Amino acid sequence: xxxxxxxxxxxxxxxxxxxxxxxxxxxxxxxxxxxxxxxxxxxxxxxxxxxxxxxxxxxxxxxxxxxxxxxxxxxxxxxxxxxxxxxxxxxxxxxxxxxxxxxxxxxxxxxxxxxxxxxxxxxxxxxxxxxxxxxxxxxxxxxxxxxxxxxxxxxxxxxxxxxxxxxxxxxxxxxxxxxxxxxxxxxxxxxxxxxxxxxxxxxxxxxxxxxxxxxxxxxxxxxxxxxxxxxxxxxxxxxxxxxxxxxxxxxxxxxxxxxxxxxxxxxxxxxxxxxxxxxxxxxxxxxxxxxxxxxxxxxxxxxxxxxxxxxxxxxxxxxxxxxxxxxxxxxxxxxxxxxxxxxxxxxxxxxxxxxxxxxxxxxxxxxxxxxxxxxxxxxxxxxxxxxxxxxxxxxxxxxxxxxxxxxxxxxxxxxxxxxxxxxxxxxxxxxxxxxxxxxxxxxxxxxxxxxxxxxxxxxxxxxxxxxxxxxxxxxxxxxxxxxxxxxxxxxxxxxxxxxxxxxxxxxxxxxxxxxxxxxxxxxxxxxxxxxxxxxxxxxxxxxxxxxxxxxxxxxxxxxx
Amino acid sequence: xxxxxxxxxxxxxxxxxxxxxxxxxxxxxxxxxxxxxxxxxxxxxxxxxxxxxxxxxxxxxxxxxxxxxxxxxxxxxxxxxxxxxxxxxxxxxxxxxxxxxxxxxxxxxxxxxxxxxxxxxxxxxxxxxxxxxxxxxxxxxxxxxxxxxxxxxxxxxxxxxxxxxxxxxxxxxxxxxxxxxxxxxxxxxxxxxxxxxxxxxxxxxxxxxxxxxxxxxxxxxxxxxxxxxxxxxxxxxxxxxxxxxxxxxxxxxxxxxxxxxxxxxxxxxxxxxxxxxxxxxxxxxxxxxxxxxxxxxxxxxxxxxxxxx
Numbered sequence: 046x047x048x049x050x051x052x053x054x055x056x057x058x059x060x061x062x063x064x065x066x067x068x069x070x071x072x073x074x075x076x077x078x079x080x081x082x083x084x085x086x087x088x089x090x091x092x093x094x095x096x097x098x099x100x101x102x103x104x105x106x107x108x109x110x111x112x113x114x115x116x117x118x119x120x121x122x123x124x125x126x127x128x129x130x131x132x133x134x135x136x137x138x139x140x141x142x143x144x145x146x147x148x149x150x151x152x153x154x155x156x157x158x159x160x161x162x163x164x165x166x167x168x169x170x171x172x173x174x175x176x177x178x179x180x181x182x183x184x185x186x187x188x189x190x191x192x193x194x195x196x197x198x199x200x201x202x203x204x205x206x207x208x209x210x211x212x213x214x215x216x217x218x219x220x221x222x223x224x225x226x227x228x229x230x231x232x233x234x235x236x237x238x239x240x241x242x243x244x245x246x247x248x249x250x251x252x253x254x255x256x257x258x259x260x261x262x263x264x265x266x267x268x269x270x271x272x273x274x275x276x277x278x279x280x281x282x283x284x285x286x287x288x289x290x291x292x293x294x295x296x297x298x299x300x301x302x303x304x305x306x307x308x309x310x311x312x313x314x315x316x317x318x319x320x321x322x323x324x325x326x327x328x329x330x331x332x333x334x335x336x337x338x339x340x341x342x343x344x345x346x347x348x349x350x351x352x353x354x355x356x357x358x359x360x361x362x363x364x365x366x367x368x369x370x371x372x373x374x375x376x377x378x379x380x381x382x383x384x385x386x387x388x389x390x391x392x393x394x395x396x397x398x399x400x401x402x403x404x405x406x407x408x409x410x411x412x413x414x415x416x417x418x419x420x421x422x423x424x425x426x427x428x429x430x431x432x433x434x435x436x437x438x439x440x441x442x443x444x445x446x447x448x449x450x451x452x453x454x455x456x457x458x459x460x461x462x463x464x465x466x467x468x469x470x471x472x473x474x475x476x477x478x479x480x481x482x483x484x485x486x487x488x489x490x491x492x493x494x495x496x497x498x499x500x501x502x503x504x505x506x507x508x509x510x511x512x513x514x515x516x517x518x519x520x521x522x523x524x525x526x527x528x529x530x531x532x533x534x535x536x537x538x539x540x541x542x543x544x545x546x547x548x549x550x551x552x553x554x555x556x557x558x559x560x561x562x563x564x565x566x567x568x569x570x571x572x573x574x575x576x577x578x579x580x581x582x583x584x585x586x587x588x589x590x591x592x593x594x595x596x597x598x599x600x601x602x603x604x605x
Numbered sequence: 606x607x608x609x610x611x612x613x614x615x616x617x618x619x620x621x622x623x624x625x626x627x628x629x630x631x632x633x634x635x636x637x638x639x640x641x642x643x644x645x646x647x648x649x650x651x652x653x654x655x656x657x658x659x660x661x662x663x664x665x666x667x668x669x670x671x672x673x674x675x676x677x678x679x680x681x682x683x684x685x686x687x688x689x690x691x692x693x694x695x696x697x698x699x700x701x702x703x704x705x706x707x708x709x710x711x712x713x714x715x716x717x718x719x720x721x722x723x724x725x726x727x728x729x730x731x732x733x734x735x736x737x738x739x740x741x742x743x744x745x746x747x748x749x750x751x752x753x754x755x756x757x758x759x760x761x762x763x764x765x766x767x768x769x770x771x772x773x774x775x776x777x778x779x780x781x782x783x784x785x786x787x788x789x790x791x792x793x794x795x796x797x798x799x800x801x802x803x804x805x806x807x808x809x810x811x812x813x814x815x816x817x818x819x820x821x822x823x824x825x826x827x828x829x830x831x832x833x834x835x836x837x838x839x840x841x842x843x844x845x846x847x848x849x850x851x852x853x854x855x856x857x858x859x860x861x862x863x864x865x866x867x868x869x870x871x872x873x874x875x876x877x878x879x880x881x882x883x884x885x886x887x888x889x890x891x892x893x894x895x896x897x898x899x900x901x902x903x904x905x906x907x908x909x910x911x912x913x914x
Contacts, residue, residue, distance in 0.1 A: 399811045400811075401807055401810060401811065425813070426813050429811065429812060429813035430812075432811070433811060433812075434807075434808065434811050436804040436807070436808065437804075441803040441804045441805060442803075442804035442805050442807075442808055443805055444805040444809075444823050444827070445827070446823075446827060455809070455812065455814065456812040456813075459812060459813060459814060460812075503808075506808065506812075510812065
């Protein structure tokens with residue numbers, strides 16, 4: 046008899062135009078002492094299931110059929126009682142530790158409040174219990190930190206506090222909804238280890254919701270794969286990941302960038318066979334393709350940038366050093382990767398290369414010209430067109446008030462004002478074709494497209510000026526893994542055909558490994574190590590690089 | 606072209622704004638009232654046979670006729686007549702035309718002034734932003750009606766007496782407009798600060814688009830929603846401000862009466878029993894301002910997703 050038994054669960058949302066089925070006839074069981082991974086892309090209904098279990102489905106959604114049994118109790122039947130299970134029998138961990146704690150209460154107050162809501166004990170006992178809990182989740186010096194406010198903890202520590210809150214009434218079921226997505230790699234592995242340890246020691250039943258296949262491989266015992274509200278496949282993690290039965294699971298597994306080797310392309314498994322893609326891009330006719338030389342296209346020399354928020358005095362003591370004496374070169378036609386955790390200065394470097402920020406000191410040379418010292422706008426325009434950038438967030442990087450064709454034509458018209466209307470239309474359609482978008486896209490607005498398609502529009506806009514250097518700032522971190530594989534394939538194809546030089550910025554080591562020839566590792570604004578990709582992954586020199594490589598979740602760990 | 610129009614109409618019909626409009630009785634009623642008022646005011650010649658500005662229409666015989674449903678009322682003067690025997694309904698409609706023109710022009714003036722200052726201040730930042738925003742702070746400490754009175758007073762000092770009646774309406778538009786711009790500047794600056802850090806602005810900068818085009822082609826359309834909302838509510842304020850100034854006698858001259866002038870003129874007869882001369886223009890002003898405000902409230906709820914439940 047399994048501990049949590051969800052049978053035949055359906056959740057639907059009645060919208061104005063149609064009814065959206067967030068979950069359709071789901072059957073899932075979770076046993077005690079086991080971690081069930083719930084994996085799927087955004088909108089697949091992972092969180093809906095978790096919300097159904099704790100009865101937190103927002104209006105206008107409702108559970109239309111099915112039962113949820115916790116032990117012998119049918120918790121779905123009498124919703125007035127669910128509130129007693131929530132927090133007491135079921136513990137919850139949310140994605141963002143910033144928002145799941147109340148900033149104006151000390152963590153001690155929050156723990157005591159939660160304990161006293163569910164268990165009838167005195168304040169002193171509750172306090173003693175909270176401190177024991179904090180120790181259990183690995184918070185050092187728990188007695189003193191008991192009276193601290195959430196902002197006095199780092200992100201990882203805060204997530205530990207959230208876990209202790211989830212555990213404080215000794216729940217038997219723990220639901221973790223993307224518990225490590227907002228955290229850096231090094232902290233992610235600590236939190237996952239903690240969850241594993243607690244599952245073992247307390248004999249918990251755990252549902253771990255995530256989109257990260259590496260996390261699934263390293264943490265879970267069994268995995269359930271979801272797509273569009275349907276349960277595609279359930280089974281022991283090892284079996285599902287190594288011998289997937291369903292096409293969707295196969296394509297999901299094959300789109301995950303492998304961490305142990307470099308592959309030339311991601312294999313994309315689709316139901317219908319697409320016609321063979323044309324090998325020659327039409328935009329090539331307009332492209333003055335650069336010959337690959339051994340010369341450096343970009344040279345970054347001793348670049349530093351500090352930000353100060355003081356309005357009246359510059360160079361005050363309050364300044365934050367974002368980039369500190371960074372130097373590297375990128376050869377023509379090369380893919381150079383910059384890797385680092387959040388706040389390491391990756392994006393700041395990119396913004397200095399494209400001249401959005403002025404460096405505090407140091408220079409950037411492009412084609413042996415120092416572009417950071419250019420004063421005249423007309424001179425700068427020549428370089429603007431050779432350096433283009435793709436951004437992380439596909440939603441804010443396109444102006445929602447303009448049609449796709451106006452977005453793509455803006456750079457063309459700006460750098461070639463005399464272009465004829467027919468030629469412009471042809472160029473736009475060639476560009477859209479090169480990023481694999483249909484011709485009818487040009488008359489539509491950005492909000493009609495999905496995240497991956499928007500990123501393609503972004504790429505088309507960046508290619509419009511025929512750049513030599515393309516800077517990709519986390520181009521796929523906001524996308525689902527199968528879409529990520531498609532975009533990465535597209536970037537690889539474009540680079541091959543157009544001899545583009547790419548500066549690829551990411552926090553995701555497996556992705557960088559697939560994309561880059563050489564990699565630079567950044568930490569706190571300093572460059573720790575630069576070396577060829579394979580060398581870096583096999584023989585890392587720097588301690589920090591070693592740690593990063595060791596900690597990244599590996600989907601391959603399932604084979605061991 | 607025809608196809609384009611049809612598809613645009615289909616898009617509008619499909620949009621959330623259209624649906625929220627259909628679902629909101631307040632919005633439907635207030636906008637219907639406004640459409641009727643606007644139509645009757647701007648095409649007043651089609652609505653009523655009387656022209657209160659035509660001296661031949663004056664007939665002292667009909668002076669002080671009460672509304673038609675009262676004992677002494679005449680069917681041809683629905684809302685009665687004033688002291689010169691002019692039809693009240695026609696006078697109100699002609700007056701509301703002046704009020705609406707002044708209100709729209711004033712709010713357009715302050716919208717253009719406030720948005721350009723707020724947009725540039727938010728976009729460029731630095732000392733320029735500080736000066737503009739402190740200026741709005743200073744002006745917000747002075748009640749807007751006082752500001753308008755001040756401008757009007759200065760204008761009287763500068764413009765000669767003969768010119769004054771001609772210029773009065775422009776002075777009024779300027780006076781009301783200049784007292785309302787800080788609202789627009791504040792809202793558009795705040796919205797610009799959010800928009801200018803979005804990646805689409807960075808993308809345009811990287812392409813090499815000039816600041817002017819980034820501000821007016823890219824950022825402006827994205828900040829228009831909140832600006833239009835306060836513009837609608839501001840329109841009601843501007844119409845009331847015009848009425849207040851005219852009531853005080855510093856607005857439009859009595860030869861081209863607006864709603865405020867009519868209320869003031871009628872006020873003299875209030876205690877001698879001819880209540881309708883001031884009552885109808887006043888109630889008309891209330892309905893007009895109330896409808897605009899209700900429509901503005903609905904717009905704010907619909908266009909600002911943060912307020913949605």
